[in-house]
Amino acid sequence: MREKREDSSAFEPTPLTPNMEDYLEAISHLSQEKKVVRVKDIAKRLDIKMPSVTNALNRLKSKELINYEKYGYIELTKEGARIAQKIRNKHSCLADFFSDVLRLSLKTANEEACKVEHHLSHGTLRQIDRLTDFFRSEDESNKEWIAELKSILDERRLSDLREGENAQIVKILGSGVFRKRLIEMGFRKGVQLSVIKYAPLRDPMLVELKDFQVSLRVEEARNIVVTLVDIVNGDHEQ
Amino acid sequence: MSSKEIVIGLVGNPNSGKTTLFNALTGARQKVANWSGVTVERREGYRNREDHRIKVVDLPGIYSLTSYSIEEIITRDFILNENPDLIVNIVDAGNLERNLYLTTQLIEMGARVIIVLNMFDEALSKGLVIDIEQLEKLLGMPVVKTIGTKSIGIDELVEEIDRASSGGSEKVRHIHINYGSDIEQGIQEIQSSIWQEQSIGAQYSTRWLAIRLLESDRDVERKLKNFPNYNAIIEQAEKSRAAIEKKFNDDPVVVFSDMRYGFISGALKEAVEKTSPKRVDISEKIDYIITNKYLGFPLLFIFLWMLFQMTFTLGEYPMRLIERGVAALGSLLRGLPAGPIKDMIVDGIIGGVGGVIVFLPNILILFMGISFMEDTGYMARAAFIMDKIMHKMGLHGKSFIPLVMGFGCNVPAIMATRALETKQDRILTILINPFMSCSARLPVYVLFAGVFFAEHPGAVILSLYSIGILLAFFSARLFRFLFFKGESTPFVMELPPYRMPTTRTILLHMWDRSSQYLRKMGGIILAFSIVVWALGAYPKSEIIEQNYAQRLDVLEHAYHEKREMHVGKDDTVLQELLRNYEMEREHLLLEKQSAEKEITYIGRFGRGIQPLIEPLGFNWQMGISLATGFVAKEIVVSTMGVLYHASPDEEDTHRSLGEELRKPRYGITPLIAYVFLLFVLLYVPCLATVVVIGREAGWRWALFSVAYQMLVAWLFSFVVYQTGLLLGLQ
Numbered sequence: 001m002r003e004k005r006e007d008s009s010a011f012e013p014t015p016l017t018p019n020m021e022d023y024l025e026a027i028s029h030l031s032q033e034k035k036v037v038r039v040k041d042i043a044k045r046l047d048i049k050m051p052s053v054t055n056a057l058n059r060l061k062s063k064e065l066i067n068y069e070k071y072g073y074i075e076l077t078k079e080g081a082r083i084a085q086k087i088r089n090k091h092s093c094l095a096d097f098f099s100d101v102l103r104l105s106l107k108t109a110n111e112e113a114c115k116v117e118h119h120l121s122h123g124t125l126r127q128i129d130r131l132t133d134f135f136r137s138e139d140e141s142n143k144e145w146i147a148e149l150k151s152i153l154d155e156r157r158l159s160d161l162r163e164g165e166n167a168q169i170v171k172i173l174g175s176g177v178f179r180k181r182l183i184e185m186g187f188r189k190g191v192q193l194s195v196i197k198y199a200p201l202r203d204p205m206l207v208e209l210k211d212f213q214v215s216l217r218v219e220e221a222r223n224i225v226v227t228l229v230d231i232v233n234g235d236h237e238q
Numbered sequence: 239m240s241s242k243e244i245v246i247g248l249v250g251n252p253n254s255g256k257t258t259l260f261n262a263l264t265g266a267r268q269k270v271a272n273w274s275g276v277t278v279e280r281r282e283g284y285r286n287r288e289d290h291r292i293k294v295v296d297l298p299g300i301y302s303l304t305s306y307s308i309e310e311i312i313t314r315d316f317i318l319n320e321n322p323d324l325i326v327n328i329v330d331a332g333n334l335e336r337n338l339y340l341t342t343q344l345i346e347m348g349a350r351v352i353i354v355l356n357m358f359d360e361a362l363s364k365g366l367v368i369d370i371e372q373l374e375k376l377l378g379m380p381v382v383k384t385i386g387t388k389s390i391g392i393d394e395l396v397e398e399i400d401r402a403s404s405g406g407s408e409k410v411r412h413i414h415i416n417y418g419s420d421i422e423q424g425i426q427e428i429q430s431s432i433w434q435e436q437s438i439g440a441q442y443s444t445r446w447l448a449i450r451l452l453e454s455d456r457d458v459e460r461k462l463k464n465f466p467n468y469n470a471i472i473e474q475a476e477k478s479r480a481a482i483e484k485k486f487n488d489d490p491v492v493v494f495s496d497m498r499y500g501f502i503s504g505a506l507k508e509a510v511e512k513t514s515p516k517r518v519d520i521s522e523k524i525d526y527i528i529t530n531k532y533l534g535f536p537l538l539f540i541f542l543w544m545l546f547q548m549t550f551t552l553g554e555y556p557m558r559l560i561e562r563g564v565a566a567l568g569s570l571l572r573g574l575p576a577g578p579i580k581d582m583i584v585d586g587i588i589g590g591v592g593g594v595i596v597f598l599p600n601i602l603i604l605f606m607g608i609s610f611m612e613d614t615g616y617m618a619r620a621a622f623i624m625d626k627i628m629h630k631m632g633l634h635g636k637s638f639i640p641l642v643m644g645f646g647c648n649v650p651a652i653m654a655t656r657a658l659e660t661k662q663d664r665i666l667t668i669l670i671n672p673f674m675s676c677s678a679r680l681p682v683y684v685l686f687a688g689v690f691f692a693e694h695p696g697a698v699i700l701s702l703y704s705i706g707i708l709l710a711f712f713s714a715r716l717f718r719f720l721f722f723k724g725e726s727t728p729f730v731m732e733l734p735p736y737r738m739p740t741t742r743t744i745l746l747h748m749w750d751r752s753s754q755y756l757r758k759m760g761g762i763i764l765a766f767s768i769v770v771w772a773l774g775a776y777p778k779s780e781i782i783e784q785n786y787a788q789r790l791d792v793l794e795h796a797y798h799e800k801r802e803m804h805v806g807k808d809d810t811v812l813q814e815l816l817r818n819y820e821m822e823r824e825h826l827l828l829e830k831q832s833a834e835k836e837i838t839y840i841g842r843f844g845r846g847i848q849p850l851i852e853p854l855g856f857n858w859q860m861g862i863s864l865a866t867g868f869v870a871k872e873i874v875v876s877t878m879g880v881l882y883h884a885s886p887d888e889e890d891t892h893r894s895l896g897e898e899l900r901k902p903r904y905g906i907t908p909l910i911a912y913v914f915l916l917f918v919l920l921y922v923p924c925l926a927t928v929v930v931i932g933r934e935a936g937w938r939w940a941l942f943s944v945a946y947q948m949l950v951a952w953l954f955s956f957v958v959y960q961t962g963l964l965l966g967l968q
Contacts, residue, residue, distance in 0.1 A: 177307075177728060178728040178730070180306055181728060183491065183492060183495045184301045185301055185336060185730065186336045186339070188492070188496055196525075197525075200532075200535055202626075203625070204622060206529070206622065206733060209336075211333040212734075213733040214730060214731065214732050214733065215618075215621075215625070215729060215733055216728075216729065217729045220728055
């Protein structure tokens with residue numbers, strides 16, 4: 001999905017407010033996804049009321065960034081498309097960084113990128129982009145330090161996991177009876193587990209290990225450090 | 239009976255079907271006692287063979303043989319000190335990896351072990367193909383397959399027990415789990431320092447001692463304390479432990495457990511093959527509903543409501559039958575020659591013991607329900623759902639069921655705390671259980687609320703139940719703070735798959751618990767009943783006896799005279815006369831009973847504590863009623879009936895007693911009535927409860943419970959009464 005952004009103007013600032021940038025970005029996405037873009041599509045995507053959308057569209061129109069007649073379809077002008085591409089460049093640069101380097105989930109990465117994309121300068125974004133590129137090429141050649149960094153960043157506490165997520169145990173913190181009981185029951189490094197569900201009051205949680213299910217209080221599960229695992233072993237039934 | 243006896247111990251994880259297998263092995267020939275000094279059950283049973291018999295000891299369900307819990311120490315000490323001929327290690331065949339962890343520790347102890355792969359059908363349906371011979375070879379012990387619930391494989395197991403315990407099995411081979419050269423070196427160093435003293439090796443396996451020392455086992459250190467080379471051993475252990483810690487960069491406990499699990503997965507790789515499961519796991523589907531975010535709680539309350547209804551509504555019918563039987567026995571014995579012996583048997587023993595036996599149907603049904611919930615696996619889910627709330631009270635999720643049962647009767651409820659794993663959770667749950675207002679207190683509430691709060695009796699009764707719950711909550715936190723500070727048990731609870739128990743197992747569990755109840759309670763209740771009866775019947779007064787005999791004579795005389803005057807006249811007049819006479823006679827007899835009651839020890843006690851109960855607004859009749867209510871709360875009402883000269887006719891007691899209580903000369907205001915109800919709610923529920931607390935938690939806790947409840951009842955009533963007075967309430 002990621003195109004090379006060799007040219008140095010990729011992250012140049014736009015003459016728009018963050019708000020307007022969001023509109024332009026949305027129109028750009030929508031016009032790619034659909035044949036025609038309507039006011040209600042934009043309202044739905046940005047979760048904004050229709051009259052406000054109309055308002056904003058009129059302002060974009062006055063800047064000659066879109067073609068728009070009342071009750072009609074919306075189209076980007078050539079200049080509009082150019083600016084929209086810049087905004088999208090910024091977004092994907094940040095989202096890639098958050099998901100690939102910082103190892104946030106795709107959903108979180110996109111949400112966070114939307115929040116900051118309007119405020120970072122051209123230079124900062126370019127540096128971030130270079131870092132992401134380097135990280136990827138190192139990853140592709142299986143560098144050991146990348147694996148190490150990934151494993152650090154992928155660590156979670158068992159209590160942070162959501163229902164249905166799978167993970168592998170890294171270590172068990174804490175001391176005393178609790179830790180020993182867990183170890184005896186087979187909680188140890190490398191063992192895979194999955195979170196079946198949380199109790200109706202969100203505490204305790206039910207965890208499945210190899211052949212059995214155990215309930216743990218959330219505060220106790222905080223002592224179990226895990227890394228997320230995406231694919232479940234074949235011996236798990238669907 | 240034969241002369242030779244083989245002793246075997248059953249060891250296994252919780253939920254491995256150990257109790258079911260024990261029952262299948264021994265039938266109903268069981269003996270239950272406590273392990274010396276602790277309140278953990280020790281269960282023994284026998285199986286007769288042709289020329290000998292097998293004594294089976296059921297050990298507590300444990301995950302490991304370290305020394306973190308009392309159950310683990312009990313099992314360990316049994317193996318070390320009682321020299322059983324054989325350990326039968328029961329293993330859930332569908333969950334081998336975790337279950338065999340305990341087995342590796344049994345191997346280390348040097349015990350002679352055979353393995354029972356129980357619930358073999360479940361393993362098959364999970365698609366596990368287990369190579370028994372291979373497993374036997376790898377573990378160096380015989381392996382037997384069973385399905386405990388269906389009694390399949392039991393005969394083969396018994397034969398294997400005979401063979402292995404007599405040393406006739408070629409499958410028994412002592413193996414060592416190799417921990418790798420670094421650890422083995424540590425083990426050897428410690429072993430050689432232990433060998434300095436020959437007698438240690440005669441008592442324990444030195445390899446086991448060395449491993450336990452490396453894992454910092456305090457109990458093992460204590461065991462070695464009296465040997466002369468103790469200091470040298472400990473010094474060596476510390477050195478080796480430090481070396482291992484440095485080498486592996488982790489706690490030796492973790493290192494050892496990793497190694498053991500490594501050994502197990504190696505063995506399983508060779509002996510177990512996994513094919514595709516034969517049926518879909520139904521547990522997951524049931525759980526989707528049972529512990530559902532929205533349905534979980536409503537379902538829990540529906541199940542509890544059903545259990546409650548069954549116990550106390552369905553139990554009502556056989557209960558009445560027993561009551562009638564007891565009454566019939568009483569009247570049958572009235573034919574005995576009059577005298578104190580007859581009084582003691584009829585009023586004391588039959589009255590007292592009968593009062594406990596009537597609970598039997600309740601207890602049978604309750605335990606049937608609880609066994610069902612436990613055996614199906616629902617109990618663990620209920621605990622899972624409720625844990626958050628219970629944890630706030632400083633309790634465990636599993637405490638919930640006994641607390642709810644307390645609303646029915648505290649006696650079986652306290653016995654139901656056995657489902658709790660740790661001692662402190664059990665004691666805590668037991669101690670606050672009396673605050674759950676049991677059904678025996680209800681008649682008192684109904685009477686007073688009906689008389690003094692005729693407009694809102696329901697609200698008054700509800701307020702009492704709520705106060706009980708609040709005080710239970712408060713007390714739980716207080717006790718946790720005072721006695722079990724920082725000892726909060728982690729909630730690492732296994733949720734076993736749902737299993738359908740057989741009728742046989744349910745009935746066996748039910749019978750087992752109920753017969754225990756009868757046996758345990760019987761003797762003590764008998765003794766207490768006689769004592770309490772004596773306190774309520776003595777001393778007798780000649781003067782009262784004569785006085786009333788005289789007055790009865792006078793009454794009878796007068797009646798006969800009047801009758802003669804009217805002889806031959808209207809029949810209705812005669813009947814009227816007879817009715818009048820009988821009423822007056824009854825009234826006089828009641829007065830006599832009341833006078834007699836007043837001078838008995840309990841009566842004197844009731845009067846004697848007047849200074850104590852005056853600040854609560856109670857009169858002496860209330861004092862005596864409360865004192866007799868110590869035996870059972872129902873008695874409060876019947877004593878009041880006697881003291882307030884209400885009609886002895888049972889149907890009328892409530893109405894006439896109510897009218898009587900309202901009379902201004904007794905000075906009972908609604909405020910006093912409410913405070914009285916509070917006191918009835920909060921003070922010791924009944925003798926049977928005290929006895930069962932003593933049995934389950936120890937007599938010191940029983941005493942403490944009595945003292946605490948009296949104190950809370952008095953203080954709370956005092957504050958409410960005095961505040962009420964200050965506010966100008968009546």
